[in-house]
Amino acid sequence: MAPVATPFFFYLLSALMLVGGILVITRKNPVHSALALITTLLAQAAIYLMLYAPFVAGVQIILYAGGIMVLFLFVIMLVSIDRSIKERQFNSQWLIGVVAATALGGLLIAVYTKGASLFPGGPVTVAAEGDNTQRVASLLYGQYMFSFEIASLLLLVAIIGAVVMAKKRI
Amino acid sequence: MQSMLHITTLHYLVLGAALFLLGVIGVLTRRNVVIVLMSIELILNAVNLNLVAFSHYWQSMPSRLGGGPTALHGQIFSIFVITDAAAEAAVGLGILIAFFRNKETVNIDEVNLLKW
Amino acid sequence: MREFIQYITSYLGSNQTPGTAGNIFWVVVYVLLVFTGISLGVIAMNWLERKILAHMQVRLGPMRVGPHGLLQPFADALKLLLKEDLIPAEADSVIFWCAPFMVVLAAFTVFVVVPFGPTHAITDMNIGILFMLGVSSLSVLGIVMAGWASNSHYPLIGALRSSAQMVSYEVAMGMAVVSVILMTSLNAVGTGTLSMIGIVQAQLAQHEWFIFKFFPLGLIAFFIFAVAMVAETNRAPFDLAEAESELTAGFHTEYSGFRWSLFFLAEYGAMMAASSIAVTLWLGGWLRPFPNMLAGAGWDQLFSFIPGASFLFLAGLCFYSTARMPKHPYFRIQTIGLAGFGALLGLVGLILFIPPVRAWVQDIFWFSAKVAGFMYLYIWYRGTFPRYRFDQLMKMGWKVLLPMGLGILILTAGVALYQQNLWHP
Numbered sequence: 282m283a284p285v286a287t288p289f290f291f292y293l294l295s296a297l298m299l300v301g302g303i304l305v306i307t308r309k310n311p312v313h314s315a316l317a318l319i320t321t322l323l324a325q326a327a328i329y330l331m332l333y334a335p336f337v338a339g340v341q342i343i344l345y346a347g348g349i350m351v352l353f354l355f356v357i358m359l360v361s362i363d364r365s366i367k368e369r370q371f372n373s374q375w376l377i378g379v380v381a382a383t384a385l386g387g388l389l390i391a392v393y394t395k396g397a398s399l400f401p402g403g404p405v406t407v408a409a410e411g412d413n414t415q416r417v418a419s420l421l422y423g424q425y426m427f428s429f430e431i432a433s434l435l436l437l438v439a440i441i442g443a444v445v446m447a448k449k450r451i
Numbered sequence: 452m453q454s455m456l457h458i459t460t461l462h463y464l465v466l467g468a469a470l471f472l473l474g475v476i477g478v479l480t481r482r483n484v485v486i487v488l489m490s491i492e493l494i495l496n497a498v499n500l501n502l503v504a505f506s507h508y509w510q511s512m513p514s515r516l517g518g519g520p521t522a523l524h525g526q527i528f529s530i531f532v533i534t535d536a537a538a539e540a541a542v543g544l545g546i547l548i549a550f551f552r553n554k555e556t557v558n559i560d561e562v563n564l565l566k567w
Numbered sequence: 568m569r570e571f572i573q574y575i576t577s578y579l580g581s582n583q584t585p586g587t588a589g590n591i592f593w594v595v596v597y598v599l600l601v602f603t604g605i606s607l608g609v610i611a612m613n614w615l616e617r618k619i620l621a622h623m624q625v626r627l628g629p630m631r632v633g634p635h636g637l638l639q640p641f642a643d644a645l646k647l648l649l650k651e652d653l654i655p656a657e658a659d660s661v662i663f664w665c666a667p668f669m670v671v672l673a674a675f676t677v678f679v680v681v682p683f684g685p686t687h688a689i690t691d692m693n694i695g696i697l698f699m700l701g702v703s704s705l706s707v708l709g710i711v712m713a714g715w716a717s718n719s720h721y722p723l724i725g726a727l728r729s730s731a732q733m734v735s736y737e738v739a740m741g742m743a744v745v746s747v748i749l750m751t752s753l754n755a756v757g758t759g760t761l762s763m764i765g766i767v768q769a770q771l772a773q774h775e776w777f778i779f780k781f782f783p784l785g786l787i788a789f790f791i792f793a794v795a796m797v798a799e800t801n802r803a804p805f806d807l808a809e810a811e812s813e814l815t816a817g818f819h820t821e822y823s824g825f826r827w828s829l830f831f832l833a834e835y836g837a838m839m840a841a842s843s844i845a846v847t848l849w850l851g852g853w854l855r856p857f858p859n860m861l862a863g864a865g866w867d868q869l870f871s872f873i874p875g876a877s878f879l880f881l882a883g884l885c886f887y888s889t890a891r892m893p894k895h896p897y898f899r900i901q902t903i904g905l906a907g908f909g910a911l912l913g914l915v916g917l918i919l920f921i922p923p924v925r926a927w928v929q930d931i932f933w934f935s936a937k938v939a940g941f942m943y944l945y946i947w948y949r950g951t952f953p954r955y956r957f958d959q960l961m962k963m964g965w966k967v968l969l970p971m972g973l974g975i976l977i978l979t980a981g982v983a984l985y986q987q988n989l990w991h992p
Contacts, residue, residue: 291458295466302470302493306477311485312715316662318489319708321470325496332463332507337499337526339697344533347704347737349492349540351730354711356544357485358727360551365558371480372560378479382472389468397461414693415758416520420527432534439538446545449552 287331294331297324309366311357315350322346336414463504471497482558484550488543495536499529584764586679586690597689601678609835613640616946623950634905635888650824655717658821662716667822667829669709674836676702681843682764684853684930695763696744699844700737703799706837707733710801710808710818713830717821725817728957729808733799735964740795742972743788746979747848750780753983767852774859778849781982788975789849791968793944796841798964800834802945804952805960842941843934850937853930871925874932878916885909 301321308314322345329338372378421429470493477490506525512518551557578590585593614629614637621628629636654660680695682688692698707730714726751769752759760766770776778789798805809817819830846852855870886909892902919928955963 287458291462295462298466299469299473302473305489305493306473306481306486308486311483311489312659312662314486314489316712318492321493322496325500328463328466328500329503331458332503333510334503334506334526334529335692335694336697337503337529339694339701340530340533341499342701343697343704344537345492345496347701347707348734349537351707351711351734352540352544353485353489354708354715355727355730355734356547358711358715358723359548360485360557362485362557365483365556368482368558370482372482375480379476382476382479385475386468386472389472393461393465393468412693412758413523414761417523417526417530418758420521420523421530425527428531432531435538436534439541443541443545446542447548 290327290331294324294328297321298328309370311362312354315353315357318353319346319350322350333413336417460504460508463507464501467497467500467504469497470494470500482560484547484557484559487559488540488547491539491543492536495532495539499532502526502529502532582686584686584688584691586688586692594689597687598679601681601683601689602675605675605678605836605839606832608839609832610640610644612835612838612942613643613831615942616949619943619946620950623947634892634901634908637904637908644828647824647828652824652826653821655719655821657718659716659718662712663821666709666713666716667826667833669712670706670833671829671836673702673706673709674833674840677837677840678843680763681840682767682847682852683934685764685768687853687931688764691762691764694761696748696761696766696844696848699763699840700741700744703837703840704733704737706833709833713822714818717818719821721814721816721820722818725808725814725820729801729818732801732805732807732960732964735961736795736798736968739791739964739968739972740799742969742976743792743795744844744848746784746788746972746976747777749976749979749983750777750785753986763847763852767847767854770851771854771858776849776851776854781979784975784979784982785849787971788979789845791972791975792845792849794968795964796845797945797948798960800837800841800945802834802838803949804954806954807957807960838942838945839938842938842945845941846934846937853934855929855933871929872920874928875916875919875925877936878912878919882909882913882916885912 298321301317301324304317305314305321308317322341326338326341326346329335329341474490474493474497477493478487481487481490502525504525506523506529509518509522509525510520512522514522547557550562554561574590575592578585578588578593585597617639618628618636629639632638632642654663677699679689680692680698682691710729710733711726714722714724714729717723747766748759748761750759750773751766753773754769760769773780777785779785797803801808807817808814809819814820819827822830851858857866861870885905889902889906889909892898892905918924919932
């Protein structure tokens with residue numbers, strides 16, 4: 282089934298994502314930031330569905346929203362945040378940071394206005410997703426087998442690293 | 452107006468760029484480590500959005516250019532990026548807990564032990 | 568008007584789920600039907616759980632409101648709706664307000680892909696089981712929000728326990744699910760499927776429920792899932808997040824009235840969702856018992872009488888209890904009520920005997936009956952098992968279930984390769 286009313290949903294979800302992103306970087310309370318980030322992630326999963334990438338959308342929900350963000354909330358509850366809420370929220374070089382980011386934004390705008398002709402003007406048409414999951418699987422376990430193994434090794438290292446960091450006595 | 456109503460690859464790229472900038476501003480200006488880590492997640496997500504958008508664009512290309520329905524390399528890469536984000540979050544939050552235990556603060560500009 | 572009717576009727580012959588056919592009218596109808604069914608199921612579970620627990624403990628349970636306490640759930644719902652809805656002064660009011668809706672949303676959205684029959688699902692997604700696991704894992708966010716926003720100690724501890732527990736058991740659960748997905752790939756094409764309907768059809772094609780596949784591998788995977796799903800739904804013996812004797816009521820201590828009833832609804836909705844995953848993956852979903860061994864029109868005919876007959880049996884039980892009611896005039900209204908309820912059940916049973924209804928309701932009946940078995944198991948666990956300690960719970964999740972799941976996954980993959988003649992040891 283093809284997505285219906287694509288422009289409407291695209292703008293709705295983009296607005297959700299951008300508002301969520303702005304809330305993430307402006308809220309005092311990290312819990313509010315985390316919830317705003319979850320909104321952004323879920324809206325992004327919906328955008329993946331619009332881009333005919335259902336498997337990535339599922340991974341996004343299950344790993345990002347259900348895994349990583351729960352980890353974030355867990356840690357926020359472990360460290361006491363009462364003191365840091367009352368303190369100054371932005372560091373002393375915030376002005377330089379904003380200027381640098383604006384410069385980067387200007388660069389990106391220049392690239393996208395100058396290079397707009399590189400991208401097709403009309404809407405992209407793709408055959409229905411069909412067996413997207415099966416195709417992703419055969420690529421992941423075929424062509425990208427080695428990268429997959431390296432990623433699993435990275436996760437193992439991360440597990441050990443997290444335990445070493447967070448445990449009082451090993 | 453017509454260009455607003457047809458959602459092209461460029462729209463997704465602009466959205467990704469906006470998210471990326473929000474993440475960069477968050478990393479550069481906030482003091483709270485948790486929010487800095489979340490801004491990094493925003494940056495990674497912006498990259499993922501670009502990758503999936505490009506993969507979608509590539510699928511509509513003729514297969515002699517390497518496109519076609521099996522050209523899902525962008526999606527594969529975004530799955531790897533999500534894996535990396537999970538590893539990064541685990542290690543980052545572990546460091547945060549160790550840091551909080553030693554200094555009783557979560558502010559990133561107080562990580563100045565080497566300045567003694 | 569005519570076009571609208573044509574739009575509605577065009578779906579009926581299409582032999583697809585309404586979501587796949589893209590028919591918005593029927594999608595709405597199915598969503599309403601499914602949600603009404605779940606709400607009815609929650610009401611029934613409320614009564615059944617109290618009665619069954621009571622009988623397990625040699626008590627009578629609710630007896631006053633309606634015959635045998637049949638109207639008790641409605642009285643409770645009325646009480647909860649009329650209660651004052653408190654928000655603690657120190658609570659984070661926005662998150663406190665959102666949390667119950669988050670939990671209910673996560674518990675109910677899952678039913679979008681649950682297949683009650685080959686065409687009786689709201690939609691069939693290519694990533695069905697992934698979607699179900701993902702969305703049901705969002706409910707932990709609602710619990711964490713509720714516990715944190717209450718700004719109180721017991722809810723916070725409950726939320727911390729719950730998030731740790733659910734994240735841990737999700738891993739073992741995922742391993743068990745992946746071994747089933749491997750089993751679906753044993754066909755001529757050689758690729759498996761994540762779609763819920765596809766998984767049931769694979770069981771039909773392989774002439775075997777996956778619980779009996781590669782005996783005992785399927786059985787062990789099912790066992791891992793059955794333990795993990797009780798932990799995922801925060802039910803006894805893993806109800807540490809709301810342990811009454813330790814944490815008052817855990818994460819929903821500060822909730823009252825309508826919001827509390829939303830948590831209640833979500834808990835039972837999540838139980839049904841987890842049970843329907845188990846039924847779909849291991850117990851053949853909507854398939855009736857022995858669809859291949861006892862095939863043929865005669866057997867089909869025989870099995871199609873069972874839904875109506877079971878309702879008639881329940882009606883008979885009602886009439887039997889009516890006859891056993893005390894003859895005192897004080898009980899007259901209750902006796903009449905029970906007889907009326909029996910008559911209602913009998914009427915439903917008779918309607919289920921009408922041939923078109925009989926054919927239509929077959930799959931839904933078998934699916935619901937299997938789910939109902941799981942719901943009974945939940946009550947049974949609660950009545951018989953003592954609660955785990957938290958370190959025991961974590962030890963069991965990480966040191967027993969996860970290695971077992973990994974082992975099962977590797978063994979299943981090996982046997983599957985061997986069966987497809989791709990690997991010769």
